[in-house]
Amino acid sequence: MFKILKYGFFDLIRSRWSYIYFLFYLSLGFILLFLNQDVSKAVITLLNIIIVLTPLIGTLFGVMYYYNSREFIELLLSQPIKRKNIFLGQYFGISLSLSLSLVIGLGIPFVAYGIFGSTEIFNFFSLLLIGAILTFNFVALAYILALLFEDRIKGFGLAIISWLFFAVIYDGLFLILLLVFDDYPLDKFALFATIFNPIDLSRILILLKLDISALLGYTGAVFQDFFGTEFGMLFSTTLLLLWILFPVLTIVYISKRKDF
Amino acid sequence: MIKITNLHKQFGKLKVLDGLNLSFEKGGIHTILGPNGSGKTTLIKSILGLVIPNSGSIEINEKQILGLWEYRNEISYMPQIAHFPQNLKVIELFNMIKDLRSGANNEEKLVSGFKLEPFLDKKLGNLSGGTSQKVNIAITFMFNSPLMILDEPTTGLDPVALLHLKNLIQEEKEIGKTILISTHIMSLVEEIADEIVFLLEGKIYFQGTVNELKEKTLQNDLENAIASILRENNV
Numbered sequence: 001m002f003k004i005l006k007y008g009f010f011d012l013i014r015s016r017w018s019y020i021y022f023l024f025y026l027s028l029g030f031i032l033l034f035l036n037q038d039v040s041k042a043v044i045t046l047l048n049i050i051i052v053l054t055p056l057i058g059t060l061f062g063v064m065y066y067y068n069s070r071e072f073i074e075l076l077l078s079q080p081i082k083r084k085n086i087f088l089g090q091y092f093g094i095s096l097s098l099s100l101s102l103v104i105g106l107g108i109p110f111v112a113y114g115i116f117g118s119t120e121i122f123n124f125f126s127l128l129l130i131g132a133i134l135t136f137n138f139v140a141l142a143y144i145l146a147l148l149f150e151d152r153i154k155g156f157g158l159a160i161i162s163w164l165f166f167a168v169i170y171d172g173l174f175l176i177l178l179l180v181f182d183d184y185p186l187d188k189f190a191l192f193a194t195i196f197n198p199i200d201l202s203r204i205l206i207l208l209k210l211d212i213s214a215l216l217g218y219t220g221a222v223f224q225d226f227f228g229t230e231f232g233m234l235f236s237t238t239l240l241l242l243w244i245l246f247p248v249l250t251i252v253y254i255s256k257r258k259d260f
Numbered sequence: 261m262i263k264i265t266n267l268h269k270q271f272g273k274l275k276v277l278d279g280l281n282l283s284f285e286k287g288g289i290h291t292i293l294g295p296n297g298s299g300k301t302t303l304i305k306s307i308l309g310l311v312i313p314n315s316g317s318i319e320i321n322e323k324q325i326l327g328l329w330e331y332r333n334e335i336s337y338m339p340q341i342a343h344f345p346q347n348l349k350v351i352e353l354f355n356m357i358k359d360l361r362s363g364a365n366n367e368e369k370l371v372s373g374f375k376l377e378p379f380l381d382k383k384l385g386n387l388s389g390g391t392s393q394k395v396n397i398a399i400t401f402m403f404n405s406p407l408m409i410l411d412e413p414t415t416g417l418d419p420v421a422l423l424h425l426k427n428l429i430q431e432e433k434e435i436g437k438t439i440l441i442s443t444h445i446m447s448l449v450e451e452i453a454d455e456i457v458f459l460l461e462g463k464i465y466f467q468g469t470v471n472e473l474k475e476k477t478l479q480n481d482l483e484n485a486i487a488s489i490l491r492e493n494n495v
Contacts, residue, residue, distance in 0.1 A: 007356050011345040071343035075399075078308045078337035079360050082329050259271070260310040 004076065004089025005096070012065070012097040021057060021098065025105025033113045039120045040210075043127060046106070047206050050131045051199050055138040056163050058098060062142030063159040065094050067152050074260050087143075087255040091248065095139045099132035106131075126209050130202045133240050137198045138163065140247030147254045166199050178218065187222050194219045198243045205236040261286040261407065261438050262307065267316035269302055269462075276302045277313065278462035284440070284455075286406075289433055291449045292442040294459030295490060300442045301340070303459065304409055307440075308337055320407070333361060336403050340411040342396035346385030350376065350395055353384060354402070363404045370398040373424055389416045401428055408432060408439045414448060426452065446483045458486075460493060 012018055028049065036042040069090065076086045106128060115121050142159045149155035174193060178186060194200045204220045208229050223232050262284040269277040276299045284290050292300050305311040307318060309329065318325050325331045344353055358364045371377060374394040379387060387395065393416045400408065410429075414422055429452060433439060443449060449456065449470065456473055458466040466473060466489070470482060479485040 003356075003359055007345070007348070007352075010352075011347045014347040069343075069345060071339065071341065072345055074310060074339055075337075075342065075344075076360075077310050078332060078335070078339070079357070080330055080332040081360060257312065259312055260305065 001085035001089045001092075004081070004086055005093045008069075008090050008093025009097050012093060013100070017061070018097055018101055022101040022105045025102055026108055029106045029109030033109055039110075039113065039115065039118050040123070043120055043123050044210065044212070047127055047203070047210075050102075050127060051134065051203050051206075052167050054098075054102060054131045054134045055167060055199060058095070058135040058138035059142040059159045059163040061094055061098055062139040063146045063156050065090070066143055066146035067155065077260055083255055084252050087147075087251055088248070091140060091143055091251060094143075095136045098135045098139065102131045102135065103128050123206075123210055127206055130206055130240075133244065134198060134202055136244045137240070137247065140244060140251060144247055144250050144254065147251065147258060166197050170197050170200070174219075187226070190219050190222045191226060194223065195239055198240055201236045201240050201243070205233055205240070208233050208236070261321065263319040263322075264303075264307075265317050265319075267303075267306060267318065268314045269299075269306065269311060270314055276462055277306070277316075280316070280459075280463055282457065282464050282467070284438060286438055287433075287436050288454035289429065289439045289441065289452050290455045290457060291453040292440060292457050292459060293444075293449065293486065294465075298459040299462045300459055301411060304337075304411055304440070304442060307409065308332065308335065333363070334405050334407055336400045336405045336408045338396055338400035338408075338410045338413055340415065342392055344384040344392070344395070346383065348384050349381055350384060350387070351380040353395065354399070357399050357402070361403065364402045365404050367398070367402050370401055370428075373428070374398060374421060390418060390421065393417055394421055397425060397428075401432070406437055408437055410439065410441045412443055413441060414443065414445055446486065450482050458489065460489070465489065465493075 028046075032042045032045055033039070036045065073086060073090070077083065110124055115124055118124075141162055145159045145162065146155045149158065174190075178190075194204065200219060204223050207220055208224060211229070223236070226232070227235050262282075264280060264282045267277050267280040268275075276297075280299070280303065282303075292303065294300050302311055306313050307320075307325075309325065309327075309332065313326070320331055320334070323331065348356070354367060358367075371380070374397065376391075376394060376398065379391055379395075384392070384395070397413065400410065413425060413429075417425060426448075429439060429441075433452075433454075441448075441453075453470060456466065456468060456470060457464060458473070466476065468476075473485050474480065474482065477485040477488045479488055
């Protein structure tokens with residue numbers, strides 16, 4: 001697995017798109033710090049960008065990379081390597097290289113600005129960590145869709161829809177439900193519903209960490225109320241990691257049964 | 261060498277392999293022929309474990325291989341069209357494949373034979389179709405595996421490279437390897453094949469030498485022999 005990961009990773013970090021992605025975060029970091037002299041405010045702005053953008057880029061890259069390397073996967077499959085290792089190697093290769101673009105791209109401007117001397121350092125690093133976790137989540141989901149659909153347009157379309165669903169539609173549906181069932185106690189339901197959206201989970205996690213109750217929103221408030229800050233953070237982190245584990249197991253399951 | 265019994269494979273409603281029985285002796289060049297959609301590639305991919313058959317068994321050297329992977333160390337496979345990672349250089353691809361499996365021995369001979377030296381430091385994404393195919397051949401012939409499977413190996417090659425490929429195939433045959441080739445090019449078949457396997461609608465229609473096929477169909481040349489089989493079966 002590590003050999004495939006290594007080569008996939010080297011292939012990717014040399015692709016133009018990884019540089020564009022890296023440069024985007026680099027300039028974003030500098031611009032944010034330039035406009036926002038206050039690091040803690042910059043971190044909050046960054047939060048809103050990261051939880052929407054990393055899933056989107058993860059989704060697009062995941063699908064694109066699979067379809068692009070479709071024939072190469074065939075070549076690898078004809079070598080004496082376990083199927084599982086090929087797909088896991090590729091998956092971790094993409095996720096790692098994207099996470100690296102994020103961490104280094106944002107890390108440079110913030111380190112240059114003196115984040116190490118600031119009190120925001122832990123918040124900033126948890127933000128980067130969450131960005132990386134979201135990348136792993138959404139690359140996995142996209143990879144599953146690409147494995148399931150041979151038709152590239154279908155796979156691509158569904159991957160974008162899945163991102164749209166988690167980033168936008170999910171919240172909309174949730175709000176509508178809250179409005180319609182205004183008269184009922186929906187706390188438990190709200191908690192339950194959050195579990196199924198990694199983007200919501202990471203938003204809550206980072207807001208609990210930043211301790212900004214004004215931005216927590218309904219689910220966040222319920223979350224904090226129910227679990228308390230410490231346990232709430234632990235709980236949401238565990239769930240986010242499960243959101244990596246289950247899609248990865250699904251990748252293994254599908255790839256074992258697929259014809260190439 | 262290879263023994264396939266009662267192999268079935270269905271893609272959705274389409275039956276591609278329909279109770280196929282086939283065995284290959286060790287050594288020699290075996291060509292797999294058949295009209296488009298007769299199941300040649302599916303058969304090859306089943307042997308490689310790329311396609312998972314619905315039922316039936318495949319044995320290589322009297323060992324069941326379905327669901328295993330170590331046996332692929334004994335097989336060199338050349339896919340029909342090769343697409344490699346765009347950003348890797350040719351030399352890096354060679355090193356990668358050598359890293360993934362053992363037994364590479366004649367890399368230099370292949371590189372000079374196909375005049376690939378000037379391309380070694382080029383990215384795979386910038387190669388022409390024919391050069392990619394040469395890289396593909398080099399990767400396949402680099403390893404000393406007893407079984408070689410070539411799927412349409414001549415696609416996109418210029419006459420010089422084609423001649424070189426034929427020589428390579430003959431050399432491999434002489435050292436006792438078993439070579440399976442799927443192709444549509446009858447002149448190639450007549451030139452090199454020790455045995456023909458003719459696939460029709462997911463079953464073996466004919467297995468034997470070129471001359472036996474000509475006798476069976478009462479035709480003088482292979483192309484007409486194949487055409488007469490197809491006409492008889494309304495394909």
